[in-house]
Amino acid sequence: xxxxxxxxxKCGVSTATVSNAINGKSNIxxxxxxxxxxxxxxxxxxxxxxxxxxxxxPKRTIGLIIEExxxxxxxxxxxxxMRYFEVQKYETIxxxxxxxxxxxxxxxxxxxxxxxxxxxxxxxxxxxxxxxHVAEHxxxxxxxxQSLPVxxxxxxxxxxxxxxxxxxxxxxxxxxxxxxxxxxxxxKKIAMxxxxxxxxxxxxxxxxxxxxxxxxNVPFDENxxxxxxxxxxxxxxxxxxxLKDGVTAVFCHNDFIAAGVYDYLYExxxxxxxxxxxxxxxxxxxxxYLHPQITTMRLPLLExxxxxxxxxxxxxxxxxxxxIEGFEIPCELIKR
Amino acid sequence: xxxxxxxxxKCGVSTATVSNAINGKSNIxxxxxxxxxxxxxxxxxxxxxxxxxxxxxPKRTIGLIIEExxxxxxxxxxxxxMRYFEVQKYETIxxxxxxxxxxxxxxxxxxxxxxxxxxxxxxxxxxxxxxxHVAEHxxxxxxxxQSLPVxxxxxxxxxxxxxxxxxxxxxxxxxxxxxxxxxxxxxKKIAMxxxxxxxxxxxxxxxxxxxxxxxxNVPFDENxxxxxxxxxxxxxxxxxxxLKDGVTAVFCHNDFIAAGVYDYLYExxxxxxxxxxxxxxxxxxxxxYLHPQITTMRLPLLExxxxxxxxxxxxxxxxxxxxIEGFEIPCELIKR
Numbered sequence: 001x002x003x004x005x006x007x008x009x010k011c012g013v014s015t016a017t018v019s020n021a022i023n024g025k026s027n028i029x030x031x032x033x034x035x036x037x038x039x040x041x042x043x044x045x046x047x048x049x050x051x052x053x054x055x056x057x058p059k060r061t062i063g064l065i066i067e068e069x070x071x072x073x074x075x076x077x078x079x080x081x082m083r084y085f086e087v088q089k090y091e092t093i094x095x096x097x098x099x100x101x102x103x104x105x106x107x108x109x110x111x112x113x114x115x116x117x118x119x120x121x122x123x124x125x126x127x128x129x130x131x132x133h134v135a136e137h138x139x140x141x142x143x144x145x146q147s148l149p150v151x152x153x154x155x156x157x158x159x160x161x162x163x164x165x166x167x168x169x170x171x172x173x174x175x176x177x178x179x180x181x182x183x184x185x186x187x188k189k190i191a192m193x194x195x196x197x198x199x200x201x202x203x204x205x206x207x208x209x210x211x212x213x214x215x216x217n218v219p220f221d222e223n224x225x226x227x228x229x230x231x232x233x234x235x236x237x238x239x240x241x242x243l244k245d246g247v248t249a250v251f252c253h254n255d256f257i258a259a260g261v262y263d264y265l266y267e268x269x270x271x272x273x274x275x276x277x278x279x280x281x282x283x284x285x286x287x288x289y290l291h292p293q294i295t296t297m298r299l300p301l302l303e304x305x306x307x308x309x310x311x312x313x314x315x316x317x318x319x320x321x322x323x324i325e326g327f328e329i330p331c332e333l334i335k336r
Numbered sequence: 337x338x339x340x341x342x343x344x345x346k347c348g349v350s351t352a353t354v355s356n357a358i359n360g361k362s363n364i365x366x367x368x369x370x371x372x373x374x375x376x377x378x379x380x381x382x383x384x385x386x387x388x389x390x391x392x393x394p395k396r397t398i399g400l401i402i403e404e405x406x407x408x409x410x411x412x413x414x415x416x417x418m419r420y421f422e423v424q425k426y427e428t429i430x431x432x433x434x435x436x437x438x439x440x441x442x443x444x445x446x447x448x449x450x451x452x453x454x455x456x457x458x459x460x461x462x463x464x465x466x467x468x469h470v471a472e473h474x475x476x477x478x479x480x481x482q483s484l485p486v487x488x489x490x491x492x493x494x495x496x497x498x499x500x501x502x503x504x505x506x507x508x509x510x511x512x513x514x515x516x517x518x519x520x521x522x523x524k525k526i527a528m529x530x531x532x533x534x535x536x537x538x539x540x541x542x543x544x545x546x547x548x549x550x551x552x553n554v555p556f557d558e559n560x561x562x563x564x565x566x567x568x569x570x571x572x573x574x575x576x577x578x579l580k581d582g583v584t585a586v587f588c589h590n591d592f593i594a595a596g597v598y599d600y601l602y603e604x605x606x607x608x609x610x611x612x613x614x615x616x617x618x619x620x621x622x623x624x625y626l627h628p629q630i631t632t633m634r635l636p637l638l639e640x641x642x643x644x645x646x647x648x649x650x651x652x653x654x655x656x657x658x659x660i661e662g663f664e665i666p667c668e669l670i671k672r
Contacts, residue, residue: 019485070411079406079437086434091458094430098422101415122427126462259625266627289595289625291602 002043010043011036060130061091062312063123065116067106067136069096072284073301077134077155080305088313093126095119099136106136107198116143124149130312133157134305138168139200151315155308156301158200163324165311167304171204174297174331178251178279179212181295181333187249187277188218191242193235193261195253197227205253205281228257235260248277255280255287258294283334297331304329338379346379347372396466397427398648399459401452403442403472405432408620409637413470413491416641424649429462431455435472442472443534452479460485466648469493470641474504475536487651491644492637494536499660501647503640507540510633510667514587514615515548517631517669523585523613524554527578529571529597531589533563541589541617564593571596584613591616591623594630619670633667640665 008015013032020028021036064081066074078094085092097115099106106112116133123131130150135141135157142160144152154166182190192209195202206225213220224242228234235257242250243264252258258280262272272278273292280287283298307327314323344351349368356364357372400417402410414430421428433451435442442448452469459467466486471477471493478496480488490502518526528545531538542561549556560578564570571593578586579600588594594616598608608614609628616623619634643663650659 070415075406075411078432079434082432082434083437086438094432096414096418096430098415098418101419262627286622286625289622291598291627 007036007039007043011039060316061093061126061128062309063119063126063128063131064092064094065119065123065131065133066094066096067134068099068101069094070098070101071136072282073136073156073299074134076301077305077308080302080307081132081134081155081309082305083302084306084309084313088309090309090313093123093128095123109142113143120148130316132308132312134308137199137201138171151312153308153312153315156304158326165315165323165325167307167311167327167329169299169304170328170330171201172208173328174281174333175205175208176212177330177333178281178295178297179209180216181335182249182251182277182279183212183216183218185249185277189221189224189246189248190218191224191244191247191250192226193238193242193250193252193257194225194227195230195257199230202227202253209251230254230256232256232260232263236263239264243276250276250278252278252280255282255284255294255296258296259286259290262290281331283331287334288336293336295336296334298334299331300329343372343375343379347375396652397429397462397464398645399455399462399464399467400428400430401455401459401467401469402430402432403470404435404437405430406434406437407472408618409472409492409635410470412637413641413644416638416643417468417470417491417645418641419638420642420645420649424645426645426649429459429464431459445478449479456484465652468644468648470644473535473537474507487648489644489648489651492640494662501651501659501661503643503647503663503665505635505640506664506666507537508544509664510617510669511541511544512548513666513669514617514631514633515545516552517671518585518587518613518615519548519552519554521585521613525557525560525582525584526554527560527580527583527586528562529574529578529586529588529593530561530563531566531593535566538563538589545587566590566592568592568596568599572599575600579612586612586614588614588616591618591620591630591632594632595622595626598626617667619667623670624672629672631672632670634670635667636665 004015004018008018011018013036017028017032018036021033062085064078068074082092097119104111120131128150132153132155133141134155138157140158140160141154144164145160145162152164154164156168157166158168159166194206210220224244224247226238226241228238235252239261250261252261258278261278265272265276270276278294280294280296283296287294287296311323311325340351340354344354347354353364353368354372357369398421400414404410418428433455440447456467464486468489468491469477470491474493476494476496477490480500481496481498488500490500492504493502494504495502530542546556560580560583562574562577564574571588575597586597588597594614597614601608601612606612614630616630616632619632623630623632643665647659647661
């Protein structure tokens with residue numbers, strides 16, 4: 001193996017210039033850079049610690065594709081993944097797609113496919129042994145329909161046709177728990193403010209809630225139910241539509257919508273918790289800062305991360321075909 | 337340069353086995369792995385895409401050392417860094433120290449020094465051209481006193497003696513704005529609930545607040561002032577100590593402390609905003625979910641990230657010595 005000094009001599013430049021070429025600094029000419037890089041190839045000089053690392057430390061690296069790091073769900077899922085991998089001695093490389101931060105729309109399939117392909121390419125060039133895709137919310141991901149040289153696990157969403165292991169939440173069971181809680185408090189006329197109509201979470205929560213009411217012989221009234229956005233303003237607007245005479249409880253599909261209902265109640269001099277039971281979903285931190293604090297469903301974000309990492313670990317340690325599993329983890333009812 | 341096939345032949349194994357050895361898979365013997373890795377060194381075979389990448393794409397990669405990804409400040413600072421680097425065509429590699437997630441104490445200097453050294457080592461082995469250290473809160477970091485082969489920028493904290501560029505917030509100016517706002521509302525007997533006594537933010541906010549009151553000839557009463565923890569429970573406990581007769585306003589050193597004051601007021605059938613003006617700091621999302629929403633100072637997190645990235649860009653493009661600068665960005669008063 002040539003040393004850095006020998007390589008520099010062969011190129012007729014200083015060792016600093018070689019370092020600059022390797023590190024992509026802009027203060028050398030393109031011709032010099034190319035001459036140095038060609039010499040690196042010819043001599044087999046290793047400009048990085050890679051070979052030494054390989055020998056000392058055959059640690060595997062897993063690439064994480066994060067749709068949006070700034071999403072509240074992402075950091076806890078990542079923490080779950082990293083917690084598992086720290087024990088199992090994997091490294092991680094994180095790729096942040098910045099879907100929302102870049103003002104893009106996650107349902108733009110072409111944009112997403114291009115973005116995921118770029119992310120996969122960069123992670124593969126960094127020699128990852130596997131890829132975990134951390135979705136911003138659950139939906140069916142079609143980005144991994146082409147075979148990749150490394151295994152993929154989908155975290156907080158579902159795969160399309162190809163058999164890819166995944167971990168998401170169990171919206172049906174979780175919503176059923178919430179519906180039963182509301183019914184156990186004696187409510188008979190219950191409104192529901194749902195998320196976006198084309199959203200998988202919203203559809204599952206809607207269906208499950210309707211089913212449980214029917215099972216308990218409590219009439220489900222379509223007029224007390226509306227699909228809307230996932231934010232506070234949408235919740236406030238929706239409240240005006242569904243909070244009709246006699247409604248004593250409202251199940252909101254997330255905590256922001258619930259906060260919007262609080263806003264509506266305050267504006268009408270009504271008292272949340274007293275005049276109307278308002279429940280949420282997610283156990284976002286804001287749910288404890290509303291007064292009174294709201295009853296909600298805690299997303300099992302840490303568990304989703306840990307389980308996703310475990311599935312990847314299984315894929316890498318065992319025969320892949322035997323490890324294709326999907327998991328839906330129920331949320332926990334947080335009574336407040 | 338040998339090809340993968342030639343390398344495999346020299347080792348007497350299949351190309352798949354070579355790939356497995358390189359990727360650290362566990363399904364080959366340690367003896368085989370070592371033989372392959374030795375041969376890689378001897379032949380100068382490059383097991384990764386590095387050389388090709390260097391030639392095609394001399395993009396620079398910046399390593400980000402994040403003390404705690406789950407801290408609310410981290411994701412926005414990272415977003416600021418990535419936003420700048422996307423335009424300037426840098427890549428980033430993120431290393432999450434997980435200080436709190438791992439139940440460690442950020443003031444444990446030995447633990448932190450070991451953790452930072454490990455992070456730096458891993459990032460250097462991945463050939464980063466520079467390192468940005470994203471702190472969880474502002475303090476003096478002593479971890480970078482030894483020279484590194486790449487430049488360092490400190491984000492949301494201060495360097496020790498060595499000349500390292502940094503970006504943090506301007507606690508003095510920001511607190512002065514808040515103090516003047518409270519005074520402009522006619523308050524004369526103002527309490528202050530400070531963060532931890534050994535914390536730089538708490539010290540600066542305390543001093544600045546005291547100074548502004550003095551400048552306005554409003555008496556500063558030590559008995560209306562207490563240092564406590566940064567959380568809601570601490571705020572509630574502290575409220576019991578400082579909310580004495582005649583106090584009409586309280587400046588809290590963060591929004592969680594302010595929420596604790598709300599809790600105290602509710603328990604005593606007092607109305608936040610009406611019986612007592614409560615102000616916070618940070619503009620954490622929870623500050624808008626308290627009712628009434630609180631007036632607070634917005635941390636310039638995106639700007640800190642963008643400025644940190646810009647400083648790194650300057651360091652890499654120009655002579656380092658000319659680029660050693662420190663910036664303190666003021667927070668914005670958010671009146672509610």
